[in-house]
Amino acid sequence: MTYAHAVDVAATVEMYEALHAEIVRQSGGTVDGLLVHIGHPSPTGFRVVEVWESRTHFERYNDEIVLPAIQRMAAGQQGPAPEQTIEPIDVRGLVLAGGQVVV
Numbered sequence: 001m002t003y004a005h006a007v008d009v010a011a012t013v014e015m016y017e018a019l020h021a022e023i024v025r026q027s028g029g030t031v032d033g034l035l036v037h038i039g040h041p042s043p044t045g046f047r048v049v050e051v052w053e054s055r056t057h058f059e060r061y062n063d064e065i066v067l068p069a070i071q072r073m074a075a076g077q078q079g080p081a082p083e084q085t086i087e088p089i090d091v092r093g094l095v096l097a098g099g100q101v102v103v
Contacts, residue, residue: 002102033052
């Protein structure tokens, strides 16, 4: 079943860009099960919206790639990690490039 969420992070867009670059480096540029990833500036920092083939795909990738990348970046910084809010999204329609209807 498709899983989606939005994550609001109280940090700079530059931090997002650095984290995104590290995640791409660690993953080799391929992500099993990820259908859509959008990162953009928000009024409080940045927001990431993702749609996955399943919650299992997301959890595996988050545990193996994302969280270790965040820990590596946080090791070089002072202070607490930026606050983040995760909001699940109930996907009711998803059309991918080429017109493939997923849900």
